[in-house]
Amino acid sequence: MFVIIGIIAVIVCVIGSYMAMGGKLGVLWQPYEVTLIFGAGLSAFVLANPIRVVKGGFGRLAQMFKGPKYKKADYLELLTMQYQVFRLMKQKGALAVEQHVENPHDSALFQAFPKFHGDHHALDFFCDYLRLLTMGTDNPHEVEALIDGDLEALHMHDHQVSHALTQMAESFPALGIVAAVLGIIKTMGSINEPPEVLGKLIGGALVGTFLGILLCYGFFAPFANNVKSIMDEEATYMNSMKAGLIAHMQGYAPAISVEFARKVLAEHNRPTFAEVEDAVGELPPV
Numbered sequence: 001m002f003v004i005i006g007i008i009a010v011i012v013c014v015i016g017s018y019m020a021m022g023g024k025l026g027v028l029w030q031p032y033e034v035t036l037i038f039g040a041g042l043s044a045f046v047l048a049n050p051i052r053v054v055k056g057g058f059g060r061l062a063q064m065f066k067g068p069k070y071k072k073a074d075y076l077e078l079l080t081m082q083y084q085v086f087r088l089m090k091q092k093g094a095l096a097v098e099q100h101v102e103n104p105h106d107s108a109l110f111q112a113f114p115k116f117h118g119d120h121h122a123l124d125f126f127c128d129y130l131r132l133l134t135m136g137t138d139n140p141h142e143v144e145a146l147i148d149g150d151l152e153a154l155h156m157h158d159h160q161v162s163h164a165l166t167q168m169a170e171s172f173p174a175l176g177i178v179a180a181v182l183g184i185i186k187t188m189g190s191i192n193e194p195p196e197v198l199g200k201l202i203g204g205a206l207v208g209t210f211l212g213i214l215l216c217y218g219f220f221a222p223f224a225n226n227v228k229s230i231m232d233e234e235a236t237y238m239n240s241m242k243a244g245l246i247a248h249m250q251g252y253a254p255a256i257s258v259e260f261a262r263k264v265l266a267e268h269n270r271p272t273f274a275e276v277e278d279a280v281g282e283l284p285p286v
Helices: 003-021 030-047 049-067 072-092 092-104 115-118 119-134 139-189 195-249 254-263 274-280
Strands: none
Touching: 003 049, 003 139, 030 049, 030 139, 030 195, 049 195, 049 274, 072 092, 072 115, 072 119, 072 195, 072 254, 072 274, 092 119, 115 119, 119 139, 119 195, 139 195, 195 254, 254 274
């Protein structure tokens, strides 16, 4: 909703101010320059990046209008899930989760937490490290280093998408100059025309520079920044699991391990201690 409001506000501020100064709206209607700048920018985006990054870029732009993938309730569910798993392992040993880890998609333990269970990346990530614990891994420092490397690999794709979107945004002003130069070349071919005709042609050429700058700084650079913010926020979901796992390996009680996991969450998404305590109090016995 706020993204749409922002887009409308940019258009109203720019076009409204132009018209308030007495500018003619028809002069800005240059469809071929839009095709040149926007089309060439998108084409260069496809040319410069592997297909997985291109698909990721379009997917992230669509997601931007929906908002972040995880809401506060999803983080609370994640914390309660970790509490239930750690409590089971404390009471019955690490091997008690082996059957759930080996077939997590059919696990009643994980199915009780639908958002987490439906996120196969998060589910597989968490189960991979639980599996290491069931196999006897007990060095938290080694596991932490392994998780850090794993997270870096997982988020490398996101960083590539964010960088690619930023590069596309930065290409629009230069493509606007290309459109303006082509417009001037067209104008020079009509140098014998009367001033009113030449003025219209020159004005149309300068629209290319205007469109390129507007597309960059008014739309796509903010889009890229919005996408990056969403990605950074989503990263805390995985980091919460990392913090909980490491705390559990260091021998803390489930409630303390979950508190470690809670503390790494962004403030606006972080459930309070009381909310977590109430949620875990409603969990069924293991």
